[in-house]
Amino acid sequence: MEAIKKGTTIQSLEVGMSIVDIIAKQGRPLRFSEIQELTQITKSNLYKYLNTFTQLGVLYRNKDTGEYVLGSKLIEYGMAAVDQENVIDRISPFLNEINGKSSSTVLFSTWTQNGPMIVKDFNNNRGLNIGAQIGTFLPIRSATGKVFLAFMEEQKIREWKAKEFMQISPDKISQLEAECDSIREKEIAFAREPLVPSVSSVAIPILNYKKNLLGAVTVVGFSEFIPQNEDNEISRYLLDISKEISGSFGYRSKEL
Known part of the structure; x- marks a missing residue:
């Protein structure tokens, strides 16, 4: 089958998904400082990404510890992928x-x-x-x-x-x-x-x-x-x- 042609991409989306990917690969809850160290994204921009993903349910932030893990929305997507x-x-x-x-x-x-x-x-x-x-x-x-x-x-x-x-x-x-x-x-x-x-x-x-x-x-x-x-x-x-x-x-x- 023909591969999808590479064209213009949304860089901010690529950056956002790279953050989610890093959190997923660590396999444990991460603090903001740890994510910032791993991604090397400026603190102000990283906060915007994390806040957006948290509101969307892609990530979950523990209110007591402030640590981030994958959110329920990704679990839903994963289950849907398995079913398909x-x-x-x-x-x-x-x-x-x-x-x-x-x-x-x-x-x-x-x-x-x-x-x-x-x-x-x-x-x-x-x-x-x-x-x-x-x-x-x-x-x-x-x-x-x-x-x-x-x-x-x-x-x-x-x-x-x-x-x-x-x-x-x-x-x-x-x-x-x-x-x-x-x-x-x-x-x-x-x-x-x-x-x-x-x-x-x-x-x-x-x-x-x-x-x-x-x-x-x-x-x-x-x-x-x-x-x-x-x-x-x-x-x-x-x-x-x-x-x-x-x-x-x-x-x-x-x-x-």
């Missing part, structure tokens, strides 16, 4: 775009007790048998499986991981675990013909503001059209759009 975190609805336009860009099947998978499962697909070539459809559980050696192995909390995937590893030779397990380090660093996974001969895949993680994995977007197609490393044009495109999708859920990548 309908992942499939939000990412569907991206999946459609990826489908058109790659000319290959695009899948979205989420976690279940039985492993990652396909819950959405965009396919402009229904004649291609990719060995997967909505409701299909994907193996650990697929590009999707690798993303979940790399990014999901260990306690959540322990049983699935043990079951999958029983079907893999020790050398393949070592290779897969080593590959996960690269996947976590580069935020992209590749698999050559894991399910069906001549069909390969590449997957990207979708992360939220807590860096929790919401799901994986996977591009599947004939091996000759699916990239096998991050230097490919499609891979670079997927890395860019991955940041955009995850960014819509509050995730900030290491490069931002």
Whole structure:
């Protein structure tokens, strides 16, 4: 999707939000002097910002201590954002775009007790048998499986991981675990013909503001059209759009 064009911004709003951001990141009530020291904003201007935010409910000032914390209005906004975190609805336009860009099947998978499962697909070539459809559980050696192995909390995937590893030779397990380090660093996974001969895949993680994995977007197609490393044009495109999708859920990548 096209990024929002950078244009003229309201500097005072940027300054105000930077104050709120600093208070949020400290994780504790702050006195006026502490906020002034952290922001380096003049006392007169800082008072205006804090007074405005307090009246709006963005910040709360303890009358006894004079300390500032995040206000009820931000809690309301946060709860509203969580309620709107309908992942499939939000990412569907991206999946459609990826489908058109790659000319290959695009899948979205989420976690279940039985492993990652396909819950959405965009396919402009229904004649291609990719060995997967909505409701299909994907193996650990697929590009999707690798993303979940790399990014999901260990306690959540322990049983699935043990079951999958029983079907893999020790050398393949070592290779897969080593590959996960690269996947976590580069935020992209590749698999050559894991399910069906001549069909390969590449997957990207979708992360939220807590860096929790919401799901994986996977591009599947004939091996000759699916990239096998991050230097490919499609891979670079997927890395860019991955940041955009995850960014819509509050995730900030290491490069931002």
